[in-house]
Amino acid sequence: MSETNTGKQEITDRIVSRILSASALDRIFIALAAVVLALLLGSIVVAATGNNPVMFVYALLYGAIGTTSNLSLTLQQATLLCLAGVAVAVSFKAGLFNIGVQGQFVLGGFATTIGILWLTPYVPSGVIGGILLVAFGTVAGILAGGMYAAIPGLMKAYADANEVITTIMLNFIATGVTFYLIDQHFKAANASATNTESIPAYAMLPSIVFGSPSFSVIGVLIALVAVISVHLIMNRTRFGYDLVTSGKQAPAAAFSGVNPKKNIVGTMVFSGMFAGLAGAVFVVMVLGYYSDPGTLPQIGFNAIAVSLLAANNPLAVVPAGLLFGGLEAGKQYIGYNLDIQRQLVDGIVGLIIVFVATPELFRMVTLWRNTRNNEVDK
Template sequence: MSDDPGRVRGALDRVAARLLDASVYERVGIAVGSTGLALLIGLVVVAAAGHNPLLFAQQLVVGSVGSTGAFTRTLRFTTLFILAGVAVAIAFRAGVFNIGVQGQLIVGGIACVLSILWLAPFVPNGTLGGVGLTLVGLLAAVVAGGLYAALPGVLKAYYGANEIITTIMLNFIAIGIVGWAVDGPLRPEDARSVRTEYLPEGVGLPSVVFSDPNFSILGLGLALGVVGVVAVGMTRTSFGYDMVTSGYQASAATFSGVDPQRTIVATMTLSGMVAGLVGAVFAIMVQGYFIDPSGIGTYGFDAIAVSLLAANNPVGVVPASLLFGALESSGSHVQIHSDVPVQLIDGIVGIVVLFVAAPELFRMLAKRTGLGGEKG
């Protein structure tokens, strides 16, 4: 170290700054590249299936932002994806693979509906009662979702059971049991489809801005509020530091005094609480009752893609959710207005996840094409 320290320092600063920029650019680049490439593959599949890919692309745009109705629908799905994406991000950030958000949101949703239905007879009608019941429902969902996620957390922390597999199994179990209950003991006698009783009047989130009965700006606000709380919690609290550090390097976290078992359980519980909230918002804002969970959109799975696209950053989840909300919304449009089977969209989501898993692929592509060559 005989060099002039100031000069060395300056050079190091420049290198560090470039690295930081590169990694932020790189992340965004990978997210955009993955989505773009996956959509492109989707269009090729559409063409191969004998449909017009341009028409399909147009329908995607029309179906997501082409009208106020489409846009509200996009925001509705965005709301669900934000919450579900944050649920996934909490766990992934802490190095725990919670693949069970789908099951947790189902359990949260049914708990929300049941608690409201059970308490409704004891609560006065009118706005106050409605608001009270809504809050009770949200709370019940959070508790139920948290508990249902705590179980695989405990099994992982204290019994070494792989959480990927247990959470997937618990998804099947949640769908099975809730599905059985909704089709059996919970199904009203006059119901022609498989569903629970309707939630009482007054329970719900009022549509303040848009006139869509299935979307409320309050729901979106709630989702954004959760994003804010989680983002601050992760960066500004001891617990957040414990959690994120466990995700980066579990051995260092443990040495620093973090109890790894408790952190796993706490992480899973938190993640499940947010997942439960997804179910409640779905039940209260979108559906108004609960249906056979095998018919509920796979928000919990798509949220994995959302979170990965956002590099498991809760703030990044918002734009990623907007993208997936648009995709899901155009899916509803495609289903009605196109012969292309709507399942294609699920496939595209899968391809996005596949690409996100392989950043090296994009680094190679970037190098080959000369795009951002200096970064490589």
Template sequence: MLEASVLERFAIAIASTLLALLIGSAIVTATGYDAVTFVSALVYGAVGSSSNVAFTLRQSTMLILTGVAVAVAFRAGVFNIGVQGQFVVGGFATAVTILFLAPVLPGGTVGGVVLMFLGTVAAIVGGGAYAALPGLMKAYADANEVITTIMLNFIASGVVYFLIDAYLSPEGTSAPNTESFPEYVNLPGIVFGSGSFSVIGLGVALLAAVAVFVFMNRTSFGYDLVTSGHQESAAAYSGVDADRMVVSTMTISGMVAGLAGAVFAIMILGYYSDPNTFPTFGFDAIAVSLLAANNPLAVVPAALLFGGLDAGGQYIGFTLNVPSELVDGVVGLIVLFVAAPELFRMSAKRLGLGGDAE
């Protein structure tokens, strides 16, 4: 695996997926269900119709953005487990910005574009600032970032829930939801005509992945981020402040997570609600990033795989009388088989194993 080319690794991933489906089918048959129907429904739920493809791409869009956010930190040797919380804060910043500025800005297409732009900027700033907190604690108080980021996930959800329930919910509503965004604040469906997916959102995610890849691999600052995370002594010798780089890494990671929150609020919700009910994109993104070997560009196909599996799994849950535990088990088996070769490759690279290792 250490010496495998990109094409060979792709072929291994395809073979791993097929093998996992074969074993999963055997498990489904052993439990008394029709394996052919199960696999057919999994595939149809992901790509069987235009609405299913739209849902797959919607989930993939969110996983690309949150996966890139995780990859930024992991690539620089910092474990940001708080992408979910930064995603929540970013989306909340977007909602507050749009709702408070909508009455004072002109309506129509131009006003909608301005509101979405300002809301996205607020999300990027909010997500980055929230991620900077555990970065500062790690850099200057030697706090474990895994623990602090996990705790900040729950703090973000709790505080945002309180603010929505206490101050932003319209009178007479029982659920903690904000008012809906103005109808001109939305991303057009264009291709699929879906009310909760837009190719513009997918385009934003793809641009973010490319931009982060170029930043991490083609700029001196990105090189310093990676070097300070994995070779702190060498970075310090060359004049790089490792503590400052930790804070910068977390901030950049949180900015991408905040952008994911903005896309979620504008493209999918059209308002903001109880974050405790949100999909766990920030946690799923950890597996996406690891499958992609923390490469921002490789996050894209990894996110498409996870998005397709999510869409197919949900479709099975709606259409077949199959226990959800069985669906989750087969989907998890596919993820395990696809991820295992890359995990071996990452381990060999880190431990200096392989035929050419010295």
């Protein structure tokens, strides 16, 4: 019996060791294999409901990359998910759980819209005015997201409040307060819905390549600059070193002189700034006004899965965001063109996400357990 247990333990140790030592290329192949396996299982479910599984898979792929319009939607979603995914990854790297990215995204977009509408009468129209308005609105969104994220950071640092609970609750507060402000103070004249006035057309990011009114390559460039900046900050600066060290070995970081309270607040603010930037890009690239935040896409929540799939690596957020963006575009295409229940499509897309994210989640949990075990041994 003991020999059997020893054999099982050896096999388990080999599997764990293989997972932990997997290279970036290995992990890409694992993710691709997980996608294929999930699509096969999803096809069986589709066939069991009396639908054509081949047509379903084709529609999912065609909806993501089949036309320039579909590809622009994939890139649009990927842009927003990359920015929000970086926000989640920053906090996770520091050992904090910023589940409030959605609320910071909402307030960032709202601040951008109001900032642009307020400044519009004071700047000239045209290209110059558009650049000034986009820059001002983007800064307003970044500041709003960072300041809102500072609230759970301060509560965690100075009152030891659980950031998971506080950030989740602040999501609802952001949605409710923003709805009230739009409905009571910033609602467009003669509007039947809860919408603000539209920002000027010259304050929208121009569509350069795809000709889509809701996507701009400039948005992609903003996301890439943000991703690279976070990567460099986390790997080449003192702030980034303190952030990552605190997430991996908090006692060691404190012993080396890191102020834990200051680090917690700084990390949450840094994370929230990118969530606010995602909200700003959403306004100046996609929406062009602001509406009931309850109807906005759940970018902040989806970004959690993006960050997990990317193992909280800022650079890996890009392919993870592309995958999730493609799934979202494919799902929308199926909803419009195939007679398949929305709940079934959502379930199969969720199945793909689970299959892809599980290996990385297992890897992260294993690393965390090994780190904790090493701390106990010492």
